[in-house]
Amino acid sequence: MSGFSIDWLDLREAADGRARDNALRDQAMRWLEVSGSSHQNPVVVDLGAGTGSTLRALTSPTQHLPTWRLVDNDAALLAEAERRHGATHHIEPCIADLASLSALPLDGARLITASALFDLVSEHFIGALATALKAQNQQHPVGLYAALNYDGTTHWTPRHPLDDAVLAAFNQDQRTDKGLGPALGPDSGAVLQRLFTQAGFRVYSASSPWVLDGADQAMVTELITGIAGAVADNPDIEPSSLEDWVQFRLSKVSTGTCTVGHTDVLALPF
Numbered sequence: 320m321s322g323f324s325i326d327w328l329d330l331r332e333a334a335d336g337r338a339r340d341n342a343l344r345d346q347a348m349r350w351l352e353v354s355g356s357s358h359q360n361p362v363v364v365d366l367g368a369g370t371g372s373t374l375r376a377l378t379s380p381t382q383h384l385p386t387w388r389l390v391d392n393d394a395a396l397l398a399e400a401e402r403r404h405g406a407t408h409h410i411e412p413c414i415a416d417l418a419s420l421s422a423l424p425l426d427g428a429r430l431i432t433a434s435a436l437f438d439l440v441s442e443h444f445i446g447a448l449a450t451a452l453k454a455q456n457q458q459h460p461v462g463l464y465a466a467l468n469y470d471g472t473t474h475w476t477p478r479h480p481l482d483d484a485v486l487a488a489f490n491q492d493q494r495t496d497k498g499l500g501p502a503l504g505p506d507s508g509a510v511l512q513r514l515f516t517q518a519g520f521r522v523y524s525a526s527s528p529w530v531l532d533g534a535d536q537a538m539v540t541e542l543i544t545g546i547a548g549a550v551a552d553n554p555d556i557e558p559s560s561l562e563d564w565v566q567f568r569l570s571k572v573s574t575g576t577c578t579v580g581h582t583d584v585l586a587l588p589f
């Protein structure tokens with residue numbers, strides 16, 4: 320168990336789908352198609368794959384190619400991905416801890432993908448990944464498509480006096496170690512762009528915010544609860560004020576709005 324439930328991943332998937340930058344996603348898909356002549360069956364390695372959200376975003380149900388090597392340390396999520404896609408896609412599930420980067424099955428990949436992952440990892444991890452992919456480029460050109468990297472911004476309407484303090488505390492929590500070193504949290508998009516540029520890739524980026532309203536109230540309810548849990552131990556937030564914030568936010572889930580910033584990044588070799 321990774322702490323990411325199937326229910327939560329399902330709940331956010333529609334908002335993720337609307338948020339992804341279409342131009343960057345299409346460019347990533349074209350990068351795979353261009354490989355068709357030299358690699359009949361290109362391989363995508365999806366890091367932190369969960370139940371296969373990136374696969375669903377980049378393929379149609381009738382599209383058998385490419386091969387999807389789904390990497391995650393949560394066996395239950397990978398089993399769900401296989402249950403959903405094993406009959407229609409070529410899936411290679413791989414239970415692995417991203418902490419052991421050198422042991423990850425990146426060999427021969429045309430594209431490395433990840434969604435909502437890199438805010439959990441450290442700068443060291445991204446640097447090591449950029450170095451590994453740069454080395455791999457000598458044999459097989461490989462790109463990186465990293466979508467939905469949280470950028471540290473959240474805007475609510477209507478406003479509540481504690482919004483800024485809660486966001487600051489939440490962003491502090493985002494930077495704590497999630498098992499892969501000090502997490503980048505809000506800096507992940509910028510660090511991806513910097514380190515892949517330094518490693519010699521062409522790097523593209525685009526904003527990909529969640530734009531949530533009353534139609535997303537089940538997801539927003541979970542989001543409020545999750546944020547409150549993450550900041551509950553922060554000494555800068557009074558428990559009674561937090562409770563007031565939670566009650567106010569829950570009372571507005573059907574009429575208010577919430578925008579959470581993300582950045583999508585695509586890095587392709589020259």
Ligand SMILES: C[S@@+](CC[C@H](N)C(=O)[O-])C[C@H]1O[C@@H](n2cnc3c(N)ncnc32)[C@H](O)[C@@H]1O
Nearest residue numbers: 321323367368369372391392393416417434435
């Ligand atoms: C926020 S979820 C995103 C899942 C999926 N990419 C999506 O967009 O729905 C993060 C994923 O990273 C995986 N993960 C977190 N830490 C990991 C680690 N150390 N090794 C492998 N997978 C990890 C979790 O199990 C989870 O599936």
